[in-house]
Amino acid sequence: MTNNRLHIDIETYSPEALADCGVHRYAAHPDFRILLFAYAFGDNPVTVIDLAQGVTLPAPVRRALIDPKITKVAHNATFERTCIGAMLGQKLDPEQWECTMIQCARCGLPMSLGEAAKALGLEAQKMTEGKKLIKQFCTYHEAPAGLFGSQGGPMKPTDDPKGWETFKEYGRMDVEVEREIDKALAWLEPTETEKKLYAIDQEINDYGVKVDIELVDNAVRIDNIYKARLNVEAQRITGLSNPNSAAQLKTWIKDRTGLELDTLRKDDLPDIKNATDDEDVRRVLDIRAKMNKTSTTKYETMQKVVGRDGRVRGLLQHHGTRTGRWAGRLVQMQNLPQNHISDIDLARELLKEGDLDTIELCYGNVPDTLSQLIRTAFVAPESKTFAVCDFSAIEARVLAWLAGEEWVLEVFRGHGKIYEATAAQMYGCPIEEITKTDPRRQKGKIAVLALGYGGGTGALAAMGGARMGLTEDDMAGIVNDWRKANPHIVKTWSKLETAVKRCCTTGLDQSTCGLIFHRRAEDGTLTVELPSGRLLCYRNMTLGTNRWGKESLKYMGTNSTTKRWEWIETYGGKLTENVVQAIARDCLAHTMTLMYNNGYNIVFHVHDEIVSEVTEVMAKEELEDIQAIFKNTPAWADGLPLKGAGYITPYYLKD
DSSP, rough: TTTEEEEEEEEEEOOSHHHHHHHHHHHSSOEEEEEEEEETTTTTEEEEEEEGGGGOHHHHHHHHHOOOEEEEETTTTTHHHHHHHHHHTTTOOOOGEEHHHHHHHTOOOOOSHHHHHHHHHSSOOTTTTHHHHHHHHOOOOOOOOOOOOHHHHHHHHGSHHHHHHHHHHHHHHHHHHHHHHHHTTSSSOOOHHHHHHHHHHHHHHHHEEEHHHHHHHHHEEEHHHHHHHHHHHHHHHHHHHHHHHHHHHHHHHHHHOOOOOOOOOOOHHHHEEEEEOOHHHHHHHHHHHHHOOOTHHHHHHHHHHTTTTTOOOOOTTTTTTTTTOOOTTOOOGGGOOOOTTTTTTHHHHHHHTTTTHHHHHHHOOOHHHHHHGGGEEOOOOTTEEEEEEEEESSSHHHHHHHHHHHHHHHHHHHOOOOHHHHHHHTTTTOOGGGOOOOOOHHHHHHHHHHHSSOOOOHHHHHHHTTTOOOOOOOOHHHHOOOOOOOHHHHHHHOOOOOOOOHHHOOOOOOOOOOEEEOOOTTTTEEEOOOOOEEEEEEEEEEEEEEETTTTEEEEEEEEEETTOOEEEEHHHHHHHHHHHHHHHHHHHHHHHHHHHTTTOOEEEETTEEEEEEEEHHHHHHHHHHHHHHHHHOOOGGTOOOOOOEEEEESSSOOO
């Protein structure tokens, strides 16, 4: 490995809690400091600089940190880049950095340094003493004077010299492990497009988005007051010391009604309420439902992460999912509650004024109202406004393009009424017959949303089929009708599964649907070359049998439920979903890059939607330009019809 790669790992201290506030606020604290700076140029031995005890960073390292010819490498490089920049008092160029954590994600490995090293079976492994030492030397402690000092703080190196030497070795080993990961994954060199995209992602995270802190603070205060009122009312009705206790409340309900309840989960509350005529019980259940509404959690997170300039940063995790899509961090923008309040301006103003009584009078359910206003806490700064634009039915478009389902593509090239067109195709009638109130349109809609990846009646039920009044037979009929109407999509499921199975059994490359499948003999990683040239990776893809004795594809991955590194089964429909979402991600990345190159300040993006700051006086023209950019099909996606629709708003919302 050449000496133009500088491997870095740092150990730091800040009074802020990193997990709660994110690295940008953490490193911005006046008392933030870097304690240890471990580094190695290329394959040279690792050096640990003890900054905490007055050793200075060598001049060659300082020069290298800003030298564009030296690539800086770290695991979770956002942390190192941001913290070192804070120490130096200057912003470090993300284009000069590479992140082995992101490289692990690209290869389908765990993102944790230690877990990735285990999965790769490296000789160098992360030291297990790390958690204890970090808690000891890197976190704030309230403690008696004489140990940490009267003001509290971390343990000093001189308080535990032996532990400090172990901590230095811990930092040295982290560089060794990171360097071994860098070498082990060198076979997957990211494309220049992906390198540029990583830098753009870092710029977006560094720029952040402004929050209306007055609205945020009032939301937390009002929620606390309102829930305290509800708790007092529940105590008065039940006579319980803690009506929030499920055990106490179940006993009280049994005494009042005779109902024996196994659970008081929020999803069960409506059914329990319908099972009794006791008005006191019904009211207490209403109170519990409102108390369970976690409307202030995200507001409280905003309070913890907001910077001194009123902006929150670090909301997006690059390559946060297997497909390459982004994941949410801190406020978790990917699962914000929807807003349905018609007079949302009034609701915001009442909240900014802290007028709890009028909010309750106008909207009734205060926690639900606060929940619906969470999006609106993100605001454009003075003289700016937001341009919000998202792709129209991006997954349905990509799926049809991948499969060659031409009638669907023609719909998207024309009027775009995919739900009506699907219903017409399913029921063999003219599209003009399918009005917005026609029940067949709703069946077409639910079929489009639920059935594209091999799902059956269970997928329809999960999408709300039962709530629509559909019986099991009704849903089975919809599945059959949709599959008959989309034969090329149905064939795609088996094409992809067959290609992967052949790749696993023969070791030979396979090609179908514009995708190239390759299985690395060195480690069993199956790669799917997407139309963009990016690789989708499955570690140790294997063809074997499952617990029922049936032939099954499986690979090693992080289970989304258990969060453990374990075997995961897959099949044609799931492979299709992964590929479609990966291609849709690449379309979003293409659009983001064009917007960035055209000077737009992207503040965040959610799923297939991009939010950017534009000037108030030119908002209409800039939105039109952005929508034109959304229609720009990448060169690698010839024939894929893309379309974006947007709106202008001074604060974030779902239009």
